[in-house]
Amino acid sequence: MKSFESKFVKNAEAGFSPAPRLRRTVASLALAIFLVLHLHCATTLRLITDVSDNDPTIYGGTEIDIVLIYGGIQIMGTPMDCGGIALIAFMAGIVDLPFSFVADTVLLPITIPWYYLAKEEDSASDDAPEVSTEDARKEEPAIKESADRPSPAEDRKD
Numbered sequence: 507m508k509s510f511e512s513k514f515v516k517n518a519e520a521g522f523s524p525a526p527r528l529r530r531t532v533a534s535l536a537l538a539i540f541l542v543l544h545l546h547c548a549t550t551l552r553l554i555t556d557v558s559d560n561d562p563t564i565y566g567g568t569e570i571d572i573v574l575i576y577g578g579i580q581i582m583g584t585p586m587d588c589g590g591i592a593l594i595a596f597m598a599g600i601v602d603l604p605f606s607f608v609a610d611t612v613l614l615p616i617t618i619p620w621y622y623l624a625k626e627e628d629s630a631s632d633d634a635p636e637v638s639t640e641d642a643r644k645e646e647p648a649i650k651e652s653a654d655r656p657s658p659a660e661d662r663k664d
Contacts, residue, residue, distance in 0.1 A: 548574075548602050549609040560627075562620045567606035574599030 549567025556562045563569065578596025581587050610617075 549606045562617050564617050565610045567610050571599040571603040571606050
């Protein structure tokens with residue numbers, strides 16, 4: 507028991523304290539809890555939608571919050587405001603706006619190239635000539651030969 511106490515006293519005298527490690531652990535835990543609780547952020551929702559639709563939006567989360575704020579103001583006090591839902595939308599937009607703005611700004615190096623790559627893909631697919639299925643069938647040799655002959659239904663008509 508004496509050796510443990512002497513090590514503890516030596517460490518305390520040397521200035522070693524478990525406080526910095528504890529602070530770092532608590533800060534990491536608080537950051538993880540904040541991130542998990544804030545997964546409903548408008549930026550996260552827009553990013554998930556953009557990934558599934560491949561239609562990226564720059565500052566998409568901030569745009570959603572502005573729409574919530576504006577929509578809440580417009581609907582508040584009208585018959586369309588069912589039970590104060592406009593106030594909830596307005597408050598959610600106000601609370602989330604700064605966080606979404608920061609998250610959208612941090613994600614700019616990802617969303618800007620993604621936006622322009624998606625635009626290039628759209629323009630490339632628009633420039634490609636559309637081939638109808640009938641034209642494609644006529645271009646194939648086996649179908650071309652059969653297209654020159656009358657169909658059995660046409661033979662029966664004669």
